[in-house]
Amino acid sequence: MAEDVKTPAPAPPPEGEKPTAEKTAAAAPAAPVKPAAAAKPEGPVPVPWSSPLVEKYRSQYGSGLDAQTYLGQNYFSVDRSLIPDILRLLRDDEQFDYCVDITAVHYPKREKQFDVIWILYSFSRNERVRVKTQIADGASIPSSVLIWPTANWLEREVYDMFGITFDGHPDLKRILLPDGWKGHPLRKDYGILQQDQEWVQINLGIESGQ
């Protein structure tokens, strides 16, 4: 797993998910400047992010952690096993006291299908950082509700939309969709017109919600 993340791949390697994305190799270090369209002076490239913080963590965790900067935004790609520790450290030692968002991205073609992303902010440093990890479908991830109470609803939403379970979440259930709904709509294999017909028919008493 470490190898996956260590390669300085720009975040999404969605091999062939869309026809246009075909060309994007998973391990393309150079920014994909292939389309002629984007007439930019220089293609932005994720560059390694070096800072005392990164050095510290790298020495501590070694290969499980990788730090990059893309368009001036810093992010860690960390191994799934490091997740609760590194988040806690970031909050306790580095004052990333504000969890802006928790979200996920689905890459169905990948072995570990999901990226889970924490967007953190530190009031004292006025700095943002993203923490990313990859997990497989059906795998669970430790909840960060105890680190930031705000994670409660955010994790529920990720669960609702992607079906990623968070261990230790006090009340993991659907938040936006009704409780009995089947399917997780933000997965790529969930069609945009798709619905839980059964739920609609039983609960709304209509044939279809379309």
Next chain:
Amino acid sequence: MSSHTNDTTNDVSSRALSNLDLETPAKPYLDSNELIINMGPQHPATHGVLRVILKLDGEKVLGTECVIGYLHRGVEKIAENRTYAMFNPYIDRMDYVAAVSNGLGYCEAVEKLLNVEAPRRAKYIRVILTELNRIASHQLWLGTHALDIGAMTPLFYTFRDREEILKIFEKYCGARLTTHAFRIGGCQYETYAGFEKEVKHFLTYVAPKIDEYEALLTTNRIWLERTKNVGMISAADAIALGVTGPVLRASGVQWDLRKAQPYAAYSEFDFEIPTGENGDTYDRYLVRMAEMRQSLRIIEQAVNRIPEGPIMAKVPKVIKPPVGEIYHSIEAPKGELGYFIVSDGSTQPYRVRVRPPSFVNLQALDRMVRGLLVADVIAVIGTIDIVLGEVDR
């Protein structure tokens, strides 16, 4: 309460209540049963289709649980099936009372992803419209909040003045509410003739009107009693719960993205960040009132210094950002509105995540209302300033 009155509701809501960690008194003193009340989704004061399940002891709130999602439209899913430009109008439908702010955040995020920058004149136009929208949003908030607390009249005053802003929007881009004012790379429309004059006229028009709202409420004894020390949230709690916007500032945290991480042209303007002390409903009211005045200041500077020049950057007809991901956030009237966009190099975003301020702020409701009374729940829902279109997306 008599079970003949509440049995049915009990059954419906028992599952939803499962996470209410309610400390029931060890030994009930006199036999006082708890009452479970369903506030909403059809309720005059939940600002849309929010359902709050209240667990009450008499009128005292023991715990709440929000049930949301009645307005879920799958905006994030839609984004994955639209091009970048096509998705822009959908953004307006989230926080529909601050559509301009939404659009600003999205356009800037995509611009960042494309690594282009809007021209300076476009940025100024954006700032003027966004700040006008902030005033409109706060006015709408004030009217409905006051109505929730029982003062009917401010609602009509604020709507009268909000109308002036909507007229400017309408003249600028043809729409009043879901404006779709900005495009990726700048603005589509040049300002209409007399735009500056009308905005300036609005500034002189609305300043005394804000005093008028304050005259009705700020020193009103009933208003003070209803809002002071109600729905308190400490700065530490607010940060831990991810609360942003006026709610956070009312708790004493002087943090505003316009200052902390300036976007658009905000670094060029002189304005202050109003903060409160107690983090109660009254402070949030004061902060928003002060913010309206600060917005007027920003607009005045912007409209006086608006530069000439192009309003659209060089953006390809077909927007195809390079592979990568970006998080960009702005200070929407309700708090930090963030867009996390993942591009796979195609014309459609691979993933758009909206970080809605209302959604996150609403989570603090439970913390704020425990131990208060039913009437305070109304006041606190109002003071968080949620828009259900944004909470449910």
Next chain:
Amino acid sequence: MAPVATPWFFYVLAGLAVASGVAVITRRNAVHSALALIVTLLSVAGLYLMLYAPFVFAVQLFVYAGGIMLLFLFVIMLVNIERSSKERRFNRMWPAGLVAACALMALFISAFVKGRTLFPDRMILLPESSNTQQIAGLLYGEPGRIGQYTFAFEIASLLLLVAILGAVIMTKKKI
């Protein structure tokens, strides 16, 4: 004032009082019983009015029908109606109650028949307008004279005050 108190009024009011009194103890639903009790109280208030005792009538209205019954209703409303309506209405003591009621009735009848001499032939009709003053005179005394019942009246009000305080202390967890 011309007398309007015809026997018909009396029979109607008395009948209403008895009928609703019976309803009070036979209704399964406690709120219905309470409403019937209000009708009883109002009928009795009407009887007071017929006896040229308007002050007592007003107090009956104000205190019993208005205040006390409201509190009754408050309590009853919070009781589990469904459960209580399934419970047995009378416990095993009802024969004793019946006997007691019959004995009381016999006492009343005997007092009415035998004890006619005990009562004055005709009540002295006080003018209606001075009824309130008469009561005040009894309770507080005329000018320059302490009333007969002043002390008892004040004691009673003190007792009530104590009862109120007791109720507050009992229900309030912390004061």
Next chain:
Amino acid sequence: MPSFIMSYLGSTVTPGEAGNQFWALMYVLIIFAGVSVAVMAMNWLERKALAHFQIRLGPMRVGPHGLLQPIADAIKLMLKEDIIPANADQFVFWVAPLIGLLAAFTVYTVIPFGPSQAVSDMNIGILFMLGVSSLGVLGIVVAGWASNSHYPLIGALRSGAQMVSYEVAMGLAVVSAILMTSLKTGTGTLSMIGIVQSQQQQSVWFIFKFFPLGFIAFGIFAIAMIAETNRAPFDMAEAESELTAGYHTEYSGLRWSLFMLAEYATMIAVSSIAVTLWLGGWMRPFPNLLHAPMWDFIFSLFPGLTFLCLATIAFIGTARMPAHSFFRIQRIGLAVFAALLGFLALLLLVIAVAGRSADASLAARFNEGIGYVYWFVLKVAVFMYLFIWYRATWPRYRFDQLMRIGWKVMLPISLGVLVVTAIVGVLVS
């Protein structure tokens, strides 16, 4: 027949006291119709005044300036489906609005529109009023319970607790006014007419008696009566934004309108108590200073002049209507209304002129009676306007704050005023 009518018009006591059953019945009918019309007018006035407070126009469509709106509303409410929730207690649900309505209308038997213009002059009139109006809360509480739903139940509990609490302060304020009645004569009175007459004897409205004392007692009553009628800012029982509609959430159609009727009738009734107790009831201003027959004549012109004013306003409204055929019917309607008002004004002025002499002629009696009723209604109307004004201006109190004010502020103050009034009264006499 004229002699039959005269038989009472010549009398100086109320029909109840005179044992005149025909006139008592007439009075009951007149008052019932009058109050119903007043409630409708109040409904229109509230909507219009509230709208103008709030920079709106209010009803404009049904009749000129929405004048027929209350009638349209009444018809709509009568025709609406009358829903009884399946789980409601049918009988109690049915009887609850009637309790409130009965209580609200029974009070009017003792309200004195003039020294003889009342159904009856009970010698415990004020107690009767308080007692009967305290029955009104039963209707509300029972309605909340019978609806078998949460919001109505909470609304009912709130309004019950609220009304019981404020009745205490209200009663004490009333007692301090009653104490004042005993000052000159030595014996006080509970009769509504007697209270006004004692103000007449003492040549002062009780609001100005022992200056701050009467005023404070009046103030307490004026606050308590708003709470008693569940009006803003004390409208906790039907707090729209909290309890949707409180105790009448489940009611619809005619039953709901009965609640409204009862509420507005109660508002008028409690305002009448305030007017009777503190504002001199039917007395015109300054009867003691400006008592020359000339002044009597000038004041007797007031009713006619008021109607003349209203007629003028209506005429101006007619003239200002847009000259478009769309408005023709409205214009005609408003003109007819104005003409009607003008005719009434003329009639009143004629009566005032004809009844100038202080003899016992029919016109003089009529003139006198109109004067009494006019001043009484005018004072009550001021209170009605205040009710609207409060509603437009203030936010709503919270329930615990309401209770705190009732028990911890109003009750001690009213007790204090009572005691001080008694002491001052003893010292003065």
